[in-house]
Amino acid sequence: xxxxxxxxxxxxxxxxxxxxxPRHGYAVIESLRQNTGGRLDLPTGTIxxxxxxxxxxxxxxxxxxxxGGRRRREYRLTAAGTRALTGKRADWLDFxxxxxxALEGRPCPSPV
Amino acid sequence: xxxxxxxxxxxxxxxxxxxxxPRHGYAVIESLRQNTGGRLDLPTGTIxxxxxxxxxxxxxxxxxxxxGGRRRREYRLTAAGTRALTGKRADWLDFxxxxxxALEGRPCPSPV
DNA sequence: ACCTGATATATAGCATTGCTACTTATGAAC
DNA sequence: GTTCATAAGTAGCAATGCTATATATCAGGT
Numbered sequence: 144x145x146x147x148x149x150x151x152x153x154x155x156x157x158x159x160x161x162x163x164x165p166r167h168g169y170a171v172i173e174s175l176r177q178n179t180g181g182r183l184d185l186p187t188g189t190i191x192x193x194x195x196x197x198x199x200x201x202x203x204x205x206x207x208x209x210x211g212g213r214r215r216r217e218y219r220l221t222a223a224g225t226r227a228l229t230g231k232r233a234d235w236l237d238f239x240x241x242x243x244x245a246l247e248g249r250p251c252p253s254p255v
Numbered sequence: 256x257x258x259x260x261x262x263x264x265x266x267x268x269x270x271x272x273x274x275x276x277p278r279h280g281y282a283v284i285e286s287l288r289q290n291t292g293g294r295l296d297l298p299t300g301t302i303x304x305x306x307x308x309x310x311x312x313x314x315x316x317x318x319x320x321x322x323g324g325r326r327r328r329e330y331r332l333t334a335a336g337t338r339a340l341t342g343k344r345a346d347w348l349d350f351x352x353x354x355x356x357a358l359e360g361r362p363c364p365s366p367v
Numbered sequence: 368a369c370c371t372g373a374t375a376t377a378t379a380g381c382a383t384t385g386c387t388a389c390t391t392a393t394g395a396a397c
Numbered sequence: 398g399t400t401c402a403t404a405a406g407t408a409g410c411a412a413t414g415c416t417a418t419a420t421a422t423c424a425g426g427t
Contacts, residue, residue, distance in 0.1 A: 147383065148350050150413055151259030156357045163360065169375050179353050179363040189414055191377060196413090212422055213375055232358050238260050239351045241291050245268045246344050248275065251291040259412065262384055281404050301385055303406060308384090324393055325404055 144182060153193055154202075155231035156183075158224055161203060165219035168194055194218055202227050256294060265305055266314075267343035268295075270336055273315060277331035280306055306330055314339050 149156075160171045168190050175183045194216075197203045202224035205216045220228070244251035261268075272283045280302050287295045306328075309315045314336035317328045332340070356363035 144350065144353075145263065145346060146415060147263030147413090148346065150262035150384080151257065152354055153414070156354060159358045159360060167375075175357065178356060178361075182349075182363070183353055183357065186415065187376070188378080188416065188418095191375095193414080195377095211374085214421090215375065234257060234260065235354060235358055237294075238256065239355070241256075241295055242264055242268060242347065243351070244290060245287065245295070246271045246347055248271060249290075251294070258386060259384090262413080265385070279404075280406095298386065298388095299405070300387065300389090300407080303404095305385080307406095323403085326392090327404065 152235065153185075153189070154197060155228065155235060157190075157193055157197060158202060158220065158228040158231065161218055161220050161224070162228065165217045167215040167217045169215075197224070264347065265297075265301070266309060267340065267347060269302075269305055269309060270314060270332065270340040270343065273330055273332050273336070274340065277329045279327040279329045281327075309336070 156175065157171065160166065160174055166174065168187070171194075172185055172187070172190055175185060194203065194205070198205050198218065201221060203218045204221055205218045208215050208217055241251050268287065269283065272278065272286055278286065280299070283306075284297055284299070284302055287297060306315065306317070310317050310330065314333060315330045316333055317330045320327050320329055353363050
């Protein structure tokens, strides 16, 4: 995948990955890789800073734990994060319809 | 629309806007605004530098003309631009399927 | 003992990219 | 003569994801 394509949509993807339940960064990477047949294989240098950003924004909360001798930081959605995810999902539908329309040269269906 | 959402997809949208025939920057803005019911209203500070980038990349060629006393720079797709557009359309389909899958928490359909 | 690979997190610095704000200029309308 | 639509441009900014690198633990093989 081209690098810049994900820009502006990573947060939504990460929030969605945490929707089923709390996960730590490494598990998020694995989960995304699995669900996309290996096509979305995000580097750690992308994931960890992004999760920190989301935490600082109050959309997720993290807590340390140790499993099998290795420390983990497990993140879960906050109420604000759940709301943000709902909004971002709507944004995505709107946005993707718009780009699809633009690429196909037909007028864009108005939202809702 | 959130500002960062378009990142990485503007080029494809612009190339597509030039597919029907040559257009100048201002007309591209108008055209996109019309086709999206006003939702994609790109500022000139976005369009003009982007068209220059595409020209420098050899995907479009521009030529000056004067219409009604006002100078225009009219752009048309090159052969490379047409090829690039085909590729970018495929990229978009792949990418949007992936993000949609990620946001809906279901596994991603493999491409083709 | 040693090495490799998977697990797990982190950061500095970079490159790209679209936007804001501003400038310049013409023609039409009032 | 002022305002608005048309038309193009630039400087500088902010955001964001990536590369490269570092640290550390544990399992498995030799």
